[in-house]
Amino acid sequence: MHSNSLLDDIQDLNLSYLLLVQRLLNEDRESAMFRLDLNADLANVISGLSIKQLTQLSRTNQLLCNLRFTDADKLNLLIHNPRAQGLEQTHASLLMAGSNRARSAAQRGN
Numbered sequence: 640m641h642s643n644s645l646l647d648d649i650q651d652l653n654l655s656y657l658l659l660v661q662r663l664l665n666e667d668r669e670s671a672m673f674r675l676d677l678n679a680d681l682a683n684v685i686s687g688l689s690i691k692q693l694t695q696l697s698r699t700n701q702l703l704c705n706l707r708f709t710d711a712d713k714l715n716l717l718i719h720n721p722r723a724q725g726l727e728q729t730h731a732s733l734l735m736a737g738s739n740r741a742r743s744a745a746q747r748g749n
Contacts, residue, residue, distance in 0.1 A: 646700055649700060649702055650698050650699070652702065652704070653696070653697035653699065653704075654697035656697075656704045657685070657703065660675060660685055661688065661693070664677075665686065668682065676707075
């Protein structure tokens, strides 16, 4: 029973995430692509999916979204930085943008 509940939660989260991604892409494509680390081809595919296709895609046992922080030290700095009062969102954006560039460079082999 517990595993069925967990699977339902994962699938619900997947659908919510996909709907949010599609909405972000429709409202401000460039900003959404940056925030979500999507290339233009993937953004085009997701933007064009129907509700039925989004639902089908969400019905997996794997999370479609992932935590953008791959380094626990960066996350701890963000959470426990006393100098960041009022700047948490900016700081988080900068950390995630930096990790996106590093990941993209690694994927390109640079």
